[in-house]
Amino acid sequence: MEKRIWLSSPHMSGGEIKYVNEAFESNWVAPLGPNVDNFELELGRFLSVKSVTALSSGTSAIHLALIILGVKPGDEVIASSFTFSATINPIAYLGATPILIDSEEESWNMSPELLEKAIIDRLSKGKKPRSIIVVHLYGMPSKIIELLSIAKKYEIPVIEDAAEALGSKVGGKSCGTFGEIGILSFNGNKIITTSGGGALVSDNIEYVNNARFLATQARDKAPHYQHSQIGYNYRMSNVLAGIGRGQLEIIEERIAKRRSIFDFYNKNLGQANGISFLPEKSSAFSNRWLTTILVDPSRTRGISCEDIHKALEAENIETRPLWKPMHLQPIFENCPSYTNGVSERLFNLGLCLPSGSNMSDEELDRILFHLKKVLSL
Numbered sequence: 001m002e003k004r005i006w007l008s009s010p011h012m013s014g015g016e017i018k019y020v021n022e023a024f025e026s027n028w029v030a031p032l033g034p035n036v037d038n039f040e041l042e043l044g045r046f047l048s049v050k051s052v053t054a055l056s057s058g059t060s061a062i063h064l065a066l067i068i069l070g071v072k073p074g075d076e077v078i079a080s081s082f083t084f085s086a087t088i089n090p091i092a093y094l095g096a097t098p099i100l101i102d103s104e105e106e107s108w109n110m111s112p113e114l115l116e117k118a119i120i121d122r123l124s125k126g127k128k129p130r131s132i133i134v135v136h137l138y139g140m141p142s143k144i145i146e147l148l149s150i151a152k153k154y155e156i157p158v159i160e161d162a163a164e165a166l167g168s169k170v171g172g173k174s175c176g177t178f179g180e181i182g183i184l185s186f187n188g189n190k191i192i193t194t195s196g197g198g199a200l201v202s203d204n205i206e207y208v209n210n211a212r213f214l215a216t217q218a219r220d221k222a223p224h225y226q227h228s229q230i231g232y233n234y235r236m237s238n239v240l241a242g243i244g245r246g247q248l249e250i251i252e253e254r255i256a257k258r259r260s261i262f263d264f265y266n267k268n269l270g271q272a273n274g275i276s277f278l279p280e281k282s283s284a285f286s287n288r289w290l291t292t293i294l295v296d297p298s299r300t301r302g303i304s305c306e307d308i309h310k311a312l313e314a315e316n317i318e319t320r321p322l323w324k325p326m327h328l329q330p331i332f333e334n335c336p337s338y339t340n341g342v343s344e345r346l347f348n349l350g351l352c353l354p355s356g357s358n359m360s361d362e363e364l365d366r367i368l369f370h371l372k373k374v375l376s377l
Contacts, residue, residue, distance in 0.1 A: 001316050002315070002316055002366070003316070004316045004317070004318065005316065005317045005318060005354050005359065005363050005366070005367060006318050006354065006356060007189070007290070007318040007319065007320055007352060007353075007354050007355065007356070008189040008190075008289070008290060008354070008355050008356045009188070009189070009356050009358060010188045010189075010193045010195075011193075011254065011356060011357045011358040012243075012246075012247075013246055013247065013249070013250045014246075015246040015249055015250070016242065016243045016245070016246030016247060017246070018242075018246065019035050019241075019242030019243070019245045019246055020239055020242040020243060020246075022034070022035070022242065023035055023238045023239045023242050024239075028238040029237070029238065029239055030237070030238065031216075031235045031236070031237045031238065032216075032235060032237075032238060033238030033241070034238065035238045035239070035241035035242040035244075035245055036054050036235070036236055036237075036238050036241040038241075038245060039054050039236075039241040039242075039244045039245050039248070040052040040053060040054050040199075042245060042248050043184075043199060043201070043244075043248065044201070046174075046248060046251070047174045047176060047177055047182075047201060048173075048174060048177065049174070049176075049177045049182070049201045049202065049203055050202070050203045050204075050205055050208075051201070051202055051203070051204075051205045051207075051208035051209075052199055052200070052201045052208065053199065053200050053208050053211050053212040053215065053235075054194075054197065054198075054199050054235070054236035054241055054244070055197065055198045055199055055200060055211075055215055055234045055235060055236055056196065056197060056198065056215075056233075056234050056235065056236060057086075057185065057187070057196060057197065057198045057234075058086060058161075058163040058183050058184060058185030058186075058187070058198035059086045059089065059090060059198070060198060060215070060232065060234040061183035061184065061185075061198045061199060061200040061211075062086070062087065062090040062133065062159065062161065062183050063090035063093055063094075063232070063234075064200055064211045064214055064215060064232070064234065065131075065159045065181040065183060065200060065207075065211070066090055066091065066094055066096070066131060066159070067094070067214060068181065068207050068210050068211060068214075069130065069131045069157050069159070069180065069181070070130060071091070071094050071096050071130045071131060072094065072095070072096070072130075073094065073095030073096065074095065074096070074097075075094075075096040075097070075129075075130040076096065076097045076098075076099050076122060076127050076128075076129045076130065076336075077091045077096050077097070077098060077099065077129060077130055077131050077132070077133065078098075078099045078101060078115065078118060078119070078122075078129045078131070078132040078133070078156075079091065079098050079099070079100060079101065079132070079133040079135075079326075080100075080101060080103070080109060080110045080133065080134060080135040080137070080142075080161075080326075081100035081101055081102055081103070081325045081326045081327045081337060081339070081343055082102070082103045082108060082109070082135075082137060082322075082323055082325050082326075082342075082343035082346065082347075083135045083137065083161070083323055083326065084163075084323055085326065085329065085331075085332075086163075087133060087135055087161050087163075087326075088100075088326050088332060091133075096130070097335060097336070098326070098332060098335045099118055099122060099129060099335065099336050099337070099338075100325075100326050100327045100332065100335055100336070100337040100338070100339075101114050101115055101118055101337075101338050102114055102325070102327075102337070102338060102339040102340045102341070102342055102343050103340075103342040103343045103346065104143065104342065105342055106143070106281050107137070107140050107141065107142055107143060107278075107281065107284070108137050108138070108140065108278060108342075108343075108346060109134070109135060109136065109137050109140065109141075109142030109143065110134050110135065110142055110143075110147060111340065111342070112143055112146040112147055112150055114338045114339075114340060115132070115147060115150050115151075116150045117338055118336075118338040119150070119154050119156070121338070122336075123154075128154075128156070129156055130156070131156065131157050131158070131159055132147070132151050132156050132157070132158045132159070133158075133159045133160075133161055134147050134158055134159070134160055134161065134179065135161040135163075135164075136160065136161070136162050136164060136165035136168055136175045136176075137164060137323075138164055138278070138286075138288075138289055138290045138292055138352070139164050139165050139167075139168050139191070139258075139286045139287040139288055139289035139290065140165075140168070140278060140280070140284065140286045141165065141168050141169070141170045141175050141284040141285070141286065144160070144170055144175070144178045144179075145170065145171075145178075148178060148179065151179075157179070157180040157181075158178070158179030158180055159179055159180065159181050159182070159183065160175060160176050160177075160178055160179040160181070160182040160183065161183055162174075162175040162176030162182050162183065162184055163183060163184060163185035163187075163190070163198070164185070164190070164289045164290075165286075165287060165289070166184055166190070166191055166192065166251070166287065167191060167251060167252075167254075167255045167287040168284075168285060168286050168287045169284075169285040170283055170284055170285070171283040172283075172285075176201055177201065177203070180202065180204065180207070181200060181201070181202045181204075181207055182200070182201045182202065183198060183199070183200055183201070184198055184199040184200075184201065185197075185198045186198060186199070186244055186247075190289070191251070191254050191255065191258060191287055191289050191357075192244065192247035192248060192251050192254060193243070193244075193247060194236065194240040194241065194243045194244040194247070195240055195243060196240070197236045197240050197241075197244065198236075199236075212235075213231075214229075214231055214232055214234070215231075215232055215233075215234035215235045216231065216233075216234075216235055217231035217232065217233060218230060218231025218232075219231065253357075254357045255287045255288075257357040258287060258288040258289060258291075258355060258357055259286075259287070259288045261288065261291055261355050261357075261359065261364065262277070262288040262291045262355075264364055264368075265277070265291050265293070265353060265368075266291075268368055268372075269293070269368075269371065269372075269375075269377075272300075272375060272377055273299045273300060274295060274296040274297070274298070274299030274300035274303075275293055275294070275295060275296075275300070275375070276293065276294045276296070277291070277292070277293060277294075278292055288355070289355065290352045290353070290355045291352070291353045291355045292322060292350055292351065292352050292353070293305075293350065293351055293353060294346065294349045294350050295308060295349055295350075295351060296349060300375060301376070303374065303375055303376075305321065305348075305349060305350060305351040306321075307374060308351055308371065308374055308375070309321070309351060311370060311373070311374040312367070312370055312371070312374070315366075315370050317354060317366070317367055317370060318354060319351050319352060319353060319354065320351070320352040321347065321350065321351060321352070322346050322347050322350030322351070322352065323343075323347065324347050325343040325344060325347060327339060327343075328344065328347070353367070353371075354367055
């Protein structure tokens with residue numbers, strides 16, 4: 001069998017080793033250190049945001065963001081339903097209730113119309129949501145300007161889950177920098193990686209300082225170990241931050257490659273009956289973290305996204321269904337939700353194609369060959 005083609009595997013540039021070696025040579029292998037400090041500064045410059053704290057995961061960043069915004073047991077937090085569970089789980093960590101909002105068709109992200117409907121309905125029940133978590137899915141920016149306008153109208157702070165959208169922009173401004181707090185992920189499958197890791201970003205320096213304090217076990221300023229509130233072991237290690245520094249140096253190349261992969265698929269399959277791609281709208285710029293397709297069996301002679309998934313898996317090529325909406329998940333199905341059928345339809349028809357920036361032209365040709373074969377093109 002031919003070598004496996006992964007959906008989105010880590011892509012090292014070679015430059016990372018310099019910073020990792022510096023950590024070893026200086027014995028800064030414990031959490032924190034010069035690489036962490038510099039990675040935060042470099043991320044801040046890349047995003048044009050005032051302050052950044054590097055953390056152990058994107059999930060930890062969401063958890064801290066909710067704490068900083070005052071979410072407590074019994075509160076309600078509005079969030080996108082069409083996302084990975086890591087967006088929603090931290091709400092449950094705090095004993096709060098997720099209020100799940102379906103998608104709109106143009107970006108697949110949170111529907112502004114349903115957001116406002118949900119807020120009005122929750123207010124009518126005497127429950128003002130404490131926060132709103134907006135996701136930029138698969139690197140495609142949400143309708144963040146419209147969503148922020150609604151949030152501002154009702155005075156509800158916004159957390160941007162830009163875990164999949166580092167480098168994506170709206171009107172030239174980076175995703176993750178529009179809301180009160182933004183979060184990033186550097187998991188192994190993301191556009192750049194620190195193996196495992198994340199970050200919390202904000203122009204509110206007090207928020208970021210608070211996150212940094214909580215993430216280092218909330219140790220008070222005292223000559224002894226003293227703690228006045230619950231803390232967490234959420235900081236990034238100096239070794240992993242070294243990987244991140246090397247990765248960040250070539251992020252523009254990684255974005256360009258991901259976008260070229262999307263263009264390759266779109267050029268070769270965009271006119272095929274029953275196959276559609278998600279285009280960029282107006283001022284949106286997507287990092288195209290993953291290329292996704294929708295497969296309409298009524299126009300592909302009965303071929304479904306599951307048929308494509310199985311056919312490519314038989315050729316040792318990884319694909320993945322789109323996210324199963326949170327309001328359909330057993331753990332969250334009883335949460336209040338405001339739906340329109342969009343995310344359920346996307347889940348039923350959608351597939352993520354291999355999009356790793358380390359794929360060769362030969363691998364792309366191999367994927368295309370088998371896609372065309374199963375589609376009889």
